Each structure stands twice: as C-alpha cells, then as structure tokens.
Amino acid sequence: MLDIALLVLFCVMAYRIATAVKRESAIFLEFHQSRALGATALMFPIGPLAMLFLGAKSPLLAFVVCVACYLPSLLLARRITGVFERAGTDRVKEARSAVSQAFGTSLVGLIYAAIVFIYVVGILLIGANA
Numbered sequence: 001m002l003d004i005a006l007l008v009l010f011c012v013m014a015y016r017i018a019t020a021v022k023r024e025s026a027i028f029l030e031f032h033q034s035r036a037l038g039a040t041a042l043m044f045p046i047g048p049l050a051m052l053f054l055g056a057k058s059p060l061l062a063f064v065v066c067v068a069c070y071l072p073s074l075l076l077a078r079r080i081t082g083v084f085e086r087a088g089t090d091r092v093k094e095a096r097s098a099v100s101q102a103f104g105t106s107l108v109g110l111i112y113a114a115i116v117f118i119y120v121v122g123i124l125l126i127g128a129n130a
Contacts, residue, residue: 003052006112010044013105017041020098027095031087033080040073041102047109051116059120063113070109077103 021028021038028035047069054062077099084096 003048007045007048007052010048010105010109013101014041014044017098017102017105020094020101024095024098027092028080031083031092033083034076037073037076037080037099037102040076041105043069044073044105044109047113051113055116055120059117059124062120063117066113066116067110070106070113073102074106074110077106 018038018041021035021041025035047066050062050065050069054065080099081096081103084092084099
C-alpha cells in the first residue's frame with residue numbers, strides 16, 4: 001500500500017518539477033545550468049515500481065534501480081541550488097523552488113529505498129533462520 005501511495009506522490013512531484021523546470025528554462029539558461037533536472041525528475045515514479053516488482057525476488061537489484069532513479073536528481077539539484085543561492089536576484093525564486101522540490105523529493109526517494117531495502121533483507125534473514 002505504501003508503494004502505491006508513494007507512486008502517486010512521485011508521479012505528481014515529477015510532473016510539477018518537470019513543468020517548473022520547463023517554465024523557468026530561461027533562468028536556467030541565463031545562469032548556465034542544465035535543464036536535465038526536469039528529465040531526471042521523470043524517473044521518480046520508477047523507484048516504487050522497482051521496489052514493488054523486484055523487491056521480493058531480488059532486493060539488491062531493486063535497491064540499485066531505485067537509487068538510480070533518485071540519485072541523479074539529488075546531485076543535480078544540489079549543484080544547481082548553490083548557483084541559484086549565489087545569484088543574488090529574486091528572478092530565480094521560482095527556479096530555486098523547483099530545484100528545492102527536486103532535492104526534497106529525491107531525498108525522500110532515497111530514504112524510502114533504504115527503508116524498504118532494510119525491511120526486505122530483514123524479512124529474508126528472519127525467514128532463513130526460521
């Protein structure tokens with residue numbers, strides 16, 4: 001059930017971030033920042049799907065796929081945040097908000113991946129010892 005709820009959340013956030021990056025593309029271009037953040041945000045819904053379908057059969061593969069969905073956005077958002085923080089203008093407010101949403105969502109995704117991985121491995125270890 002958590003996977004489905006997070007899938008919906010990540011779909012909504014991916015859409016919001018991708019449209020915000022597209023809408024603020026002039027600001028990204030002005031400050032020479034990559035607009036790839038919008039594309040990497042579209043990978044957010046794949047994380048819960050990987051955990052849902054791969055988690056029981058191969059938790060390590062599910063964890064790797066899930067982390068691969070969130071890590072690029074986290075790294076891009078962190079780098080872009082620094083540039084927009086130093087911009088010194090209010091024109092970057094909306095772009096900075098989109099980047100902040102991407103950072104927070106990808107951080108939640110990574111935490112989710114870690115928690116589910118630990119849970120699945122714990123269940124497998126308990127089942128193996130019983």
